[in-house]
Amino acid sequence: MKHIIKILSLLVAITAFWIGLLETSVVPRSNAWLLPIYLIVSLGCYGLLMVGVGLMRFPTCPQEAGLLQKDIAEAKEFLKQQGVDVGCD
Amino acid sequence: MEEKQQQKKKKNKYSIIVPTYNERLNIALIVYLIFKHLREVDFEIIVVDDGSPDGTQDIVKQLQQVYGEDRILLRARPRKLGLGTAYSHGLKHASGNFVVIMDADLSHHPKYLPSFIRKQMETGASIVTGTRYVTGGGVHGWNLMRKLTSRGANVLAQTLLWPGVSDLTGSFRRSVLEDVINSCVSKGYVFQMEMIVRASRKGYHIEEVPITFVDRVYGSSKLGGSEIVEYLKGLAYLLVAT
Numbered sequence: 156m157k158h159i160i161k162i163l164s165l166l167v168a169i170t171a172f173w174i175g176l177l178e179t180s181v182v183p184r185s186n187a188w189l190l191p192i193y194l195i196v197s198l199g200c201y202g203l204l205m206v207g208v209g210l211m212r213f214p215t216c217p218q219e220a221g222l223l224q225k226d227i228a229e230a231k232e233f234l235k236q237q238g239v240d241v242g243c244d
Numbered sequence: 245m246e247e248k249q250q251q252k253k254k255k256n257k258y259s260i261i262v263p264t265y266n267e268r269l270n271i272a273l274i275v276y277l278i279f280k281h282l283r284e285v286d287f288e289i290i291v292v293d294d295g296s297p298d299g300t301q302d303i304v305k306q307l308q309q310v311y312g313e314d315r316i317l318l319r320a321r322p323r324k325l326g327l328g329t330a331y332s333h334g335l336k337h338a339s340g341n342f343v344v345i346m347d348a349d350l351s352h353h354p355k356y357l358p359s360f361i362r363k364q365m366e367t368g369a370s371i372v373t374g375t376r377y378v379t380g381g382g383v384h385g386w387n388l389m390r391k392l393t394s395r396g397a398n399v400l401a402q403t404l405l406w407p408g409v410s411d412l413t414g415s416f417r418r419s420v421l422e423d424v425i426n427s428c429v430s431k432g433y434v435f436q437m438e439m440i441v442r443a444s445r446k447g448y449h450i451e452e453v454p455i456t457f458v459d460r461v462y463g464s465s466k467l468g469g470s471e472i473v474e475y476l477k478g479l480a481y482l483l484v485a486t
């Protein structure tokens with residue numbers, strides 16, 4: 156099944172549930188009207204939170220840059236001996 | 245047990261596909277590092293060069309003199325035809341039963357290759373990808389903006405596509421890569437995302453290993469440009485197409 160259809164059916168299910176709530180008025184009508192807005196706001200918050208948390212915990216590896224420099228120097232030395240052209244470009 | 249592993253290692257052959265465009269210096273460095281880190285593994289390196297004007301192919305020929313023409317295959321194409329088709333071109337010439345795809349620019353270090361191979365053997369996975377987003381992984385040389393875009397893109401993709409994995413530079417079972425690559429239509433950056441999403445939709449067993457990503461030291465990135473727009477277009481495409 157196409158992925159968009161999965162997402163759309165999820166949306167349809169949620170809408171149906173919401174209309175159900177409106178019709179049966181288990182919760183007061185005025186509250187039920189606001190539910191979709193709550194949903195959107197909380198979805199937005201979730202997104203921002205995930206980005207924020209990810210940003211704070213973004214793994215970095217400064218030591219790797221140094222190691223790479225060493226590897227590059229080693230490689231250049233070997234390749235020069237072998238007659239491969241590794242002059243600066 | 246030891247012996248069994250040795251035997252297994254002997255039986256498997258790995259074809260490492262490296263697409264290059266103006267990577268004269270990088271290709272030499274990466275070949276050296278691959279040979280250094282994969283000593284007891286049977287492998288070949290397939291360089292797919294798109295007629296780089298900087299003479300990348302001359303360097304590859306020099307490397308063939310050092311390491312042997314059977315270990316380094318140069319499968320050039322006349323002009324710049326794009327990254328996506330470079331992989332399928334390389335794949336046509338691959339003789340291994342596993343295929344590894346990696347960039348030439350040293351942002352993916354060959355020292356992680358043994359851990360890809362080990363992970364594959366332990367789990368029997370069809371695809372092993374490297375990820376930067378777990379402990380042991382990481383990036384270097386990214387500014388705040390780049391981190392923000394990366395995270396944003398990641399959260400968006402995770403929420404909308406549920407792909408189950410976060411990154412792509414992988415080691416594939418040959419048949420799987422053939423299958424996946426043949427169903428991909430995107431180009432450039434989105435192509436990598438499409439490959440992994442399609443693979444996960446097809447139900448292939450995918451495993452991840454941590455890798456670090458150090459921004460390229462030499463040469464310049466060929467993708468770039470309006471990457472964010474391309475990404476969003478790609479995301480929309482994958483939503484309706486997979």
Ligand SMILES: Nc1nc2c(ncn2[C@@H]2O[C@H](COP(=O)(O)OP(=O)(O)O)[C@@H](O)[C@H]2O)c(=O)[nH]1
Nearest residue numbers: 263264265292294326327330347348465466467
């Ligand atoms: N054969 C081929 N290789 C390419 C092409 N575009 C990029 N590459 C190579 O693909 C790899 C990744 O490209 P890069 O510019 O580093 O992309 P970035 O890492 O996303 O910035 C490098 O090894 C490039 O040389 C292309 O059109 N043809």
Ligand SMILES: [Mg+2]
Nearest residue numbers: 347349351460
């Ligand atoms: Mg790169």
